Amino acid sequence: MGQGQSIVIVGATSAIAEQCARLWLQPGVARMVLMGRNAGRVQQLAADLRVRNPEVELQVVVGDFGDPADIGRMVDEAVAQHPADIVLIAHGYLPDQAACQQDLEAARDALHCNGISPVLFAEAFLQHMTARNAGTLGIIGSVAGDRGRKSNYVYGAAKGLVTRYAQGLQHRVARSGVRVVLVKPGPTDTPMTAHLKAQGAKLADASAVAQAIVRGLRLGRPVVYAPAQWALIMMVIRHLPRFLFNRMDI
Numbered sequence: 329m330g331q332g333q334s335i336v337i338v339g340a341t342s343a344i345a346e347q348c349a350r351l352w353l354q355p356g357v358a359r360m361v362l363m364g365r366n367a368g369r370v371q372q373l374a375a376d377l378r379v380r381n382p383e384v385e386l387q388v389v390v391g392d393f394g395d396p397a398d399i400g401r402m403v404d405e406a407v408a409q410h411p412a413d414i415v416l417i418a419h420g421y422l423p424d425q426a427a428c429q430q431d432l433e434a435a436r437d438a439l440h441c442n443g444i445s446p447v448l449f450a451e452a453f454l455q456h457m458t459a460r461n462a463g464t465l466g467i468i469g470s471v472a473g474d475r476g477r478k479s480n481y482v483y484g485a486a487k488g489l490v491t492r493y494a495q496g497l498q499h500r501v502a503r504s505g506v507r508v509v510l511v512k513p514g515p516t517d518t519p520m521t522a523h524l525k526a527q528g529a530k531l532a533d534a535s536a537v538a539q540a541i542v543r544g545l546r547l548g549r550p551v552v553y554a555p556a557q558w559a560l561i562m563m564v565i566r567h568l569p570r571f572l573f574n575r576m577d578i
């Protein structure tokens with residue numbers, strides 16, 4: 329695009345998304361729309377990015393990520409001035425699996441925020457992208473969506489929904505100019521996993537994961553495991569016979 333690219337980030341305050349935003353503050357990117365649920369946090373991020381590169385125009389869009397009507401309104405607002413060349417949908421949280429088993433509202437909220445809400449954002453952006461026959465949509469799933477495990481299957485089910493949904497979208501846009509990229513991070517060092525870090529878990533750097541995401545979106549890769557070795561690890565996990573899998577405490 330002659331006038332520079334427009335990038336939209338949903339759940340922009342996520343640590344992974346913030347690292348992506350920093351990488352996107354490059355010549356060639358003219359504007360960025362930062363979307364979030366908390367105005368103060370998104371404004372703070374915008375102020376930080378402005379200092380890093382005052383040339384990039386930054387817009388903040390805030391709303392209710394649980395409300396389909398507001399999701400539609402936010403997406404329309406994000407593309408009202410300029411069509412989005414790249415969209416990254418990044419919001420989500422890791423629920424307490426045991427709490428979800430006890431409390432159906434906790435399970436519903438986790439399924440909604442990690443599965444339904446990202447998918448509704450994607451659907452709304454796709455309407456604009458297919459109308460232009462252009463644009464790349466990245467949506468963050470997780471390696472947790474590759475096989476249900478007792479330690480996090482509510483979160484994993486929501487991410488599995490994102491996986492299957494992205495697969496369908498990719499089929500829908502296969503013969504068009506639109507690209508859909510499903511990102512599956514492995515365990516990454518962000519506020520979402522602070523409790524796992526405290527327990528000694530080995531976590532990838534958010535900046536390394538962001539580099540893989542930005543590259544995957546630029547190339548329009550259908551699936552991006554980040555870091556890349558998770559593609560192999562999850563292939564093994566997906567294919568483990570049930571009698572072995574059931575003996576594992578994972």
Ligand SMILES: NC(=O)c1ccc[n+]([C@@H]2O[C@H](COP(=O)([O-])OP(=O)(O)OC[C@H]3O[C@@H](n4cnc5c(N)ncnc54)[C@H](OP(=O)(O)O)[C@@H]3O)[C@@H](O)[C@H]2O)c1
Nearest residue numbers: 339341342343344393418419420470513515516518519520
């Ligand atoms: N970290 C990992 O190990 C890992 C692994 C695989 C996949 N992922 C996925 O990567 C994405 C980014 O996560 P992260 O690790 O960067 O986490 P993070 O730094 O904790 O950020 C979480 C993001 O989700 C938003 N969010 C949380 N609960 C929300 C809710 N109920 N409604 C709307 N927004 C909500 C937060 O907004 P506020 O700033 O307003 O709280 C923030 O933007 C998520 O989709 C996550 O599932 C992470």
